[in-house]
Amino acid sequence: MSFDLDRARRETSGCENRIHFNNAGAALMPTPVVDAMTAHIKREAEIGGYEAQAEAEAAGRLDIHGAAARFLNAGHKEIALAESATRAWDMAFYGAVAGLGLKAGDRILTCSAEYASTQIAFLQVAKRCGVEIVPVPDNETGQISLKHLEAMIDQRTRLISLTHVPTNCGLVNPAESVGEIARKAGIPYFLDACQSAGQLPLDVKAIGCDVLTFTGRKYLRAPRGTGILYVRADFLERIEPPFLDLHAAPLKTADTYEIRPDARRFESWETNIAARAGLKSALDYAMDWDVAAIAERIEKLASQLRQGLEAIPGIKIHDQGKVLCGIVGFSHTRHDPEKIRTELAREGVNIHISYPASTWTDSALRNLPPLLRASVHYYNSETEIERFLNLLEGMTGKG
Ligand SMILES: Cc1ncc(COP(=O)(O)O)c(C=O)c1O
Numbered sequence: 001m002s003f004d005l006d007r008a009r010r011e012t013s014g015c016e017n018r019i020h021f022n023n024a025g026a027a028l029m030p031t032p033v034v035d036a037m038t039a040h041i042k043r044e045a046e047i048g049g050y051e052a053q054a055e056a057e058a059a060g061r062l063d064i065h066g067a068a069a070r071f072l073n074a075g076h077k078e079i080a081l082a083e084s085a086t087r088a089w090d091m092a093f094y095g096a097v098a099g100l101g102l103k104a105g106d107r108i109l110t111c112s113a114e115y116a117s118t119q120i121a122f123l124q125v126a127k128r129c130g131v132e133i134v135p136v137p138d139n140e141t142g143q144i145s146l147k148h149l150e151a152m153i154d155q156r157t158r159l160i161s162l163t164h165v166p167t168n169c170g171l172v173n174p175a176e177s178v179g180e181i182a183r184k185a186g187i188p189y190f191l192d193a194c195q196s197a198g199q200l201p202l203d204v205k206a207i208g209c210d211v212l213t214f215t216g217r218k219y220l221r222a223p224r225g226t227g228i229l230y231v232r233a234d235f236l237e238r239i240e241p242p243f244l245d246l247h248a249a250p251l252k253t254a255d256t257y258e259i260r261p262d263a264r265r266f267e268s269w270e271t272n273i274a275a276r277a278g279l280k281s282a283l284d285y286a287m288d289w290d291v292a293a294i295a296e297r298i299e300k301l302a303s304q305l306r307q308g309l310e311a312i313p314g315i316k317i318h319d320q321g322k323v324l325c326g327i328v329g330f331s332h333t334r335h336d337p338e339k340i341r342t343e344l345a346r347e348g349v350n351i352h353i354s355y356p357a358s359t360w361t362d363s364a365l366r367n368l369p370p371l372l373r374a375s376v377h378y379y380n381s382e383t384e385i386e387r388f389l390n391l392l393e394g395m396t397g398k399g
Helices: 005-010 031-047 049-058 064-072 085-099 116-129 146-152 175-185 273-289 291-310 337-346 356-366 382-396
Strands: 079-082 107-111 132-136 157-163 189-192 211-215 227-231 315-317 327-332 352-354 371-375
Touching (some): 079 085, 085 116, 116 157, 146 175, 273 291
Parallel strands (some): 107 132
Antiparallel strands (some): 327 371
């Protein structure tokens, strides 16, 4: 399949000045997203915030729920917006703890790749109500072991939580197979798709999850401060938002309120509307490119990157799993990661360092050092990868 790299780079102004390999941190926004946000901010200044919102709503520029529903193959009423993936996930998780009545002795089955914030929420709930958090072991490839997952499910299991792609490396967990197991056992299933949304196709019906969350700023290329929560319609009634406001649950009398019937019960009224206009534009933009074509392009670039890294003496790649994505985690046997990152930044190359505390279980199990994380997107070029590899070889070859 041919990929229109010229268009991708033309519509990504950040490509002109930097080699941006920190797409798993926050990707470069494309021009239409920047335009949507700045146009909205301008209108807020010109006619007022409420008035600009009404104007944008009438023009369909704020139908984010509709766009996100198309993006995920979900229903409009199954989408809620938040300011981050963590808050989106928290709303559903703390809502499930209360709604499902989790208590001492109940178990949440999770995976070694969970993100720190998720684990922190687990620990808080474990401390509060005695729920046990049990990570399912990985199989020999490094993915969650489906065999162990199936064997570990029993009457104590109340929730299954999976991270699709971890923060620190290229692993892709088998989200659909976990969904199949969860459905068969009738156990609620949460999927953290923060690192996969925008780089891998996501279809909530095919995955079979009850809850799915992601952030806008990463592979989706939306602005910072945006997050999306999907809650399956049937599951919605079983969980109650931990916080309510007049948007989530309008007052009916002085003493009564009514929680909204849709997933917007997890939202708050006040928000950054310009960022939401950017989020809507980013969802439309990703669908215009076709996420399957994006995934294919990213996979090609990431394998070029991995092959090149393997050839540099002293570099060790830490990606594991049968299926790999555009995030490449590596270290050098002798060189300090912070020094490498700083030197690359001086040369106009952005990468990130993923510290063990961000994915504690995986890092502890594999005894991982702080990892250099290079994450490529479809607008990156083969030439950029070559330049990056040459720079890295030059820096680390110096002894
Ligand atoms: C796997 C994973 N889950 C969740 C998050 C949290 O996303 P946010 O920062 O939008 O809350 C991250 C952020 O890096 C992540 O890597």
